[in-house]
Amino acid sequence: xxxxxxxxxxxxxxxxxxxxxxxxxxxxxxxxxxxxxxxxxxxxxxxxxxxxxxxxxxxxxxxxxxxxxxxxxxxxxxxxxxxxxxxxxxxxxxxxxxxxxxxxxxxxxxxxxxxxxxxxxxxxxxxxxxxxxxxxxxxxxxxxxxxxxxxxxxxxxxxxxxxxxxxxxxxxxxxxxxxxxxxxxxxxxxxxxxxx
Amino acid sequence: xxxxxxxxxxxxxxxxxxxxxxxxxxxxxxxxxxxxxxxxxxxxxxxxxxxxxxxxxxxxxxxxxxxxxxxxxxxxxxxxxxxxxxxxxxxxxxxxxxxxxxxxxxxxxxxxxxxxxxxxxxxxxxxxxxxxxxxxxxxxxxxxxxxxxxxxxxxxxxxxxxxxxxxxxxxxxxxxxxxxxxxxxxxxxxxxxxxx
DNA sequence: GCGGTAACTTGAACGCGGTTCATTTGTGAG
DNA sequence: CTCACAAATGAACCGCGTTCAAGTTACCGC
Numbered sequence: 001x002x003x004x005x006x007x008x009x010x011x012x013x014x015x016x017x018x019x020x021x022x023x024x025x026x027x028x029x030x031x032x033x034x035x036x037x038x039x040x041x042x043x044x045x046x047x048x049x050x051x052x053x054x055x056x057x058x059x060x061x062x063x064x065x066x067x068x069x070x071x072x073x074x075x076x077x078x079x080x081x082x083x084x085x086x087x088x089x090x091x092x093x094x095x096x097x098x099x100x101x102x103x104x105x106x107x108x109x110x111x112x113x114x115x116x117x118x119x120x121x122x123x124x125x126x127x128x129x130x131x132x133x134x135x136x137x138x139x140x141x142x143x144x145x146x147x148x149x150x151x152x153x154x155x156x157x158x159x160x161x162x163x164x165x166x167x168x169x170x171x172x173x174x175x176x177x178x179x180x181x182x183x184x185x186x187x188x189x190x191x192x193x194x195x196x
Numbered sequence: 197x198x199x200x201x202x203x204x205x206x207x208x209x210x211x212x213x214x215x216x217x218x219x220x221x222x223x224x225x226x227x228x229x230x231x232x233x234x235x236x237x238x239x240x241x242x243x244x245x246x247x248x249x250x251x252x253x254x255x256x257x258x259x260x261x262x263x264x265x266x267x268x269x270x271x272x273x274x275x276x277x278x279x280x281x282x283x284x285x286x287x288x289x290x291x292x293x294x295x296x297x298x299x300x301x302x303x304x305x306x307x308x309x310x311x312x313x314x315x316x317x318x319x320x321x322x323x324x325x326x327x328x329x330x331x332x333x334x335x336x337x338x339x340x341x342x343x344x345x346x347x348x349x350x351x352x353x354x355x356x357x358x359x360x361x362x363x364x365x366x367x368x369x370x371x372x373x374x375x376x377x378x379x380x381x382x383x384x385x386x387x388x389x390x391x392x
Numbered sequence: 393g394c395g396g397t398a399a400c401t402t403g404a405a406c407g408c409g410g411t412t413c414a415t416t417t418g419t420g421a422g
Numbered sequence: 423c424t425c426a427c428a429a430a431t432g433a434a435c436c437g438c439g440t441t442c443a444a445g446t447t448a449c450c451g452c
Binding site: 239246 | 430431432
Binding site: 399403405420 | 427429434440
């Protein structure tokens with residue numbers, strides 16, 4: 001039987017993660033406060049630590065959801081019939097759109113890892129692997145005689161490039177590129193690849 | 197006359213920046229502490245705030261130096277006689293080498309902007325402009341009939357791509373790519389561009 | 393039901409770290 | 423030498439994540 005404690009415990013976890021998700025989406029990771037979360041969830045500050053290791057663990061839970069949504073958005077962006085370069089562009093654009101529409105949550109996805117000292121959790125590496133595998137397929141079609149190791153490198157290189165373009169592009173404080181141009185940058189890079 | 201106070205003031209600024217530079221290089225931006233800096237510089241904590249607006253201002257001063265060194269490293273990586281793609285690869289590799297050799301200082305260059313709320317200072321935008329102009333030249337050679345606006349986009353796209361590859365590449369917690377492979381990723385992307 | 397123990401909840405308190413401020417110390421013109 | 427003003431000092435303030443002693447609730451064998 002799921003004891004009453006277990007139920008409450010699970011409900012509290014859920015409330016905390018939802019509150020954190022809302023607050024991250026609204027105010028950004030930097031503005032997340034333990035006391036605010038406790039207030040939202042209707043529990044004492046200390047209760048958080050019965051249910052989660054620390055604040056990072058909550059953010060990690062939020063990141064897990066976000067990563068799933070991101071993966072779905074990318075997966076939904078192509079039907080498999082497009083030529084490889086088209087598909088790469090479609091996926092990249094989906095990545096961009098997701099980052100635009102969920103900037104703060106998307107940024108939390110990477111900001112947390114950059115800061116924390118503890119090892120990256122398995123599900124995180126797996127989620128990235130999942131994204132990579134979407135990219136690997138069209139890349140494989142484009143370069144049939146490339147050996148697997150080099151294909152893997154190319155896959156990561158393309159992901160990193162798109163990620164860099166989107167990251168700096170959305171940080172208009174630094175780059176100052178209007179959003180609609182970001183898509184063109186992606187296209188420029190991706191079409192270059194096709195013409196080896 | 198430069199009053200005794202003015203001298204001391206300038207010396208303190210210098211000592212603080214040097215201490216911050218050493219500490220960032222050794223322990224990373226996250227471990228920087230006002231009290232440690234005061235200890236290094238042989239002054240009281242409060243004295244820092246007579247001489248700098250806040251801690252960020254010191255980091256900014258460090259970043260200014262780092263950016264200069266980065267620009268020099270990129271500038272020294274080519275002699276102008278190489279074909280455009282070669283030159284792009286040489287500059288990108290120089291960027292990578294600099295980031296490898298000065299990881300924590302290089303990361304501070306971008307981490308600070310991502311966090312702070314106050315506007316990016318002018319010299320920072322200018323330094324980036326400087327880097328961009330190095331890239332713009334070979335790009336212009338590669339695509340003589342491209343209009344200026346698109347050339348600018350391509351320039352930023354290439355910088356962002358390399359930046360993304362280096363960033364994720366050096367964060368081996370996330371990507372797990374051995375350093376010597378990062379250079380190959382850059383080459384893959386850059387040579388793709390050349391064959392439009 | 394009943395009592396006892398284990399688990400949960402609570403919020404005040406701790407520790408850390410950036411920043412401030414009343415007080416002390418130093419500077420330089422008259 | 424003196425006085426007014428500037429600079430230096432470090433204790434104190436405040437915000438915030440985390441902990442903990444004390445109080446409360448849930449669970450189980452009787």
